Amino acid sequence: MEQYLLEMNNISKIYSNGIAANKNVNFNLKKGEIHALVGENGAGKSTLMKILFGMEPPSSGEIILRGEPVRFSSSKDAIAHGIGMVHQHFMLVESFTAAQNIILGMEPKKGLFVSEEEAVRFTKEISKKYNLEVDAEAVTQTLPVGVKQKIEILKALARGAEILILDEPTAVLAPQETDQLFDELINLKKQGHTIVFISHKIPEIKRISDRITVMRASQFVGCCETKDVTEQEISAMIMGCEMDTSIQKTVPKPGDVKIQVKNLSYTDKNQVKLLNNINFGVRGGMIFGIAGVQGNGQVELVELMTKKRMIKDGDILLNGTSVKDLSIEQIRRMQFGYVPEDRMEQGIAGQESIAENMVSNRYSSKEFCRGGLLNYKKILKFAEERIKSYEIRCSGTGQNVGMLSGGNMQKVVVARECSHNPEVLIAEQPTRGVDIGAAHIIHKKMMELRDQGCAVLLISADLSEALKLSDVIAVMYEGEIVAYFDNTEGLNEEKLGLYMLGLEKHSEEQIRRAEG
Numbered sequence: 001m002e003q004y005l006l007e008m009n010n011i012s013k014i015y016s017n018g019i020a021a022n023k024n025v026n027f028n029l030k031k032g033e034i035h036a037l038v039g040e041n042g043a044g045k046s047t048l049m050k051i052l053f054g055m056e057p058p059s060s061g062e063i064i065l066r067g068e069p070v071r072f073s074s075s076k077d078a079i080a081h082g083i084g085m086v087h088q089h090f091m092l093v094e095s096f097t098a099a100q101n102i103i104l105g106m107e108p109k110k111g112l113f114v115s116e117e118e119a120v121r122f123t124k125e126i127s128k129k130y131n132l133e134v135d136a137e138a139v140t141q142t143l144p145v146g147v148k149q150k151i152e153i154l155k156a157l158a159r160g161a162e163i164l165i166l167d168e169p170t171a172v173l174a175p176q177e178t179d180q181l182f183d184e185l186i187n188l189k190k191q192g193h194t195i196v197f198i199s200h201k202i203p204e205i206k207r208i209s210d211r212i213t214v215m216r217a218s219q220f221v222g223c224c225e226t227k228d229v230t231e232q233e234i235s236a237m238i239m240g241c242e243m244d245t246s247i248q249k250t251v252p253k254p255g256d257v258k259i260q261v262k263n264l265s266y267t268d269k270n271q272v273k274l275l276n277n278i279n280f281g282v283r284g285g286m287i288f289g290i291a292g293v294q295g296n297g298q299v300e301l302v303e304l305m306t307k308k309r310m311i312k313d314g315d316i317l318l319n320g321t322s323v324k325d326l327s328i329e330q331i332r333r334m335q336f337g338y339v340p341e342d343r344m345e346q347g348i349a350g351q352e353s354i355a356e357n358m359v360s361n362r363y364s365s366k367e368f369c370r371g372g373l374l375n376y377k378k379i380l381k382f383a384e385e386r387i388k389s390y391e392i393r394c395s396g397t398g399q400n401v402g403m404l405s406g407g408n409m410q411k412v413v414v415a416r417e418c419s420h421n422p423e424v425l426i427a428e429q430p431t432r433g434v435d436i437g438a439a440h441i442i443h444k445k446m447m448e449l450r451d452q453g454c455a456v457l458l459i460s461a462d463l464s465e466a467l468k469l470s471d472v473i474a475v476m477y478e479g480e481i482v483a484y485f486d487n488t489e490g491l492n493e494e495k496l497g498l499y500m501l502g503l504e505k506h507s508e509e510q511i512r513r514a515e516g
């Protein structure tokens, strides 16, 4: 019989609110493998890994590590047993250096780490040992996401992680950075580490993993050797059925320019130039994609458009009117839809019901409100229809949005923002962390809006998404547009990656064509 490094047997987890996130799940690891854990959003993957990492106690079931039953009462406990986890949202102190973050909270051993030099020396040593390159003395907030991720991985390794859990590590990376991460993971594997890799991207899973465990609806679906299954079969196991995720893209019918960005620059209060002379135009009936690694000015661009920051230099016109002269309410009234990246913070009110969230941008509209009174019947009917057409998995219109899985939460936001025939839609990472089924529904809706004449600005770090949907694509790098493609023919992820990493740049003349 094969000896597993780790076995999780019949794990069930019922949260205090009654949600059964894991039902009799089985999961095992062989030493030195890369094991992909896959499944739709809300399938229970993070819960299972939180149980393994000691963050949540299981309601029932057993964990056997190196042949011994174990029970972790905290992450500290799990770390002491050689388990490390890198969460999707990094937990680094932004103002610390890489070295300070790596040693943070570690027990100083006999004079070790009492000095900054020791911390730097130690960081250089492990960075070399694991072939994860970071500048030990660099301040974390100045570093690109890919490097922050390396710091997180080093942090776990420094604490003796033999089993390393990575929750959607590639969601934030450019293709070349993903390649680098995969090289690093293979290197760690060679050194005897065991890796759990959570991802939604099937080609990646196929490429990097040795085995795959699939979960669906809180349950274990199957475990197999990666080499024995095709991408279609993996997808079918995840969905529980075969699914066609292709999108019908008709020839675009360009309308008027609805979003015009003119000579836009932005310098923050620390005098850092975050945007440098941005010019582009988005026409109705078109999807204008902006590709780029996170942190290259995309967020600031959208914040200027949506009045979260003040325009000081240059301008943005919506339907010919400067946003400087408009309030966010006025912008909303101009048939403007906005799907924000950070749905937890800006997109939804977690304590409110699905129905309330679906209309929260239009409480005062005539449709739902008469003489100051809300028409609940109408609101509920509206919400019910949307739950159906967006296939939102929930217990009903009254459920708190905060209880939904990430993908379903995102569908609520998209349903709200796309339901009033917007003329302009800004979609910021609309499917980040969203499963295949939900992403497909969101993509179809965006394409529908484009076909109805809406001007769609799509900001995405997911290049397969950007290529699939966009009619034209601009690439942002360090606050500038460095490339503009007026069609996506012959364009691929690797090629876009060169511009995203600043390795190549288009001519001024070519970039000016983005003005529309």
Ligand SMILES: Nc1ncnc2c1ncn2[C@@H]1O[C@H](COP(=O)(O)OP(=O)(O)O)[C@@H](O)[C@H]1O
Residues within 6 Å of the ligand: 015, 016, 017, 019, 020, 021, 039, 040, 041, 042, 043, 044, 045, 046, 047, 048, 403, 404, 405, 406
């Ligand atoms: N702390 C929590 N309290 C209550 N329910 C939760 C909690 N965390 C997750 N859930 C629910 O458990 C289910 C599984 O979630 P999760 O493990 O995060 O799935 P995945 O990582 O596969 O997307 C979802 O329905 C989610 O809403």
Ligand SMILES: [Mg+2]
Residues within 6 Å of the ligand: 045, 046, 047
């Ligand atoms: Mg998760």
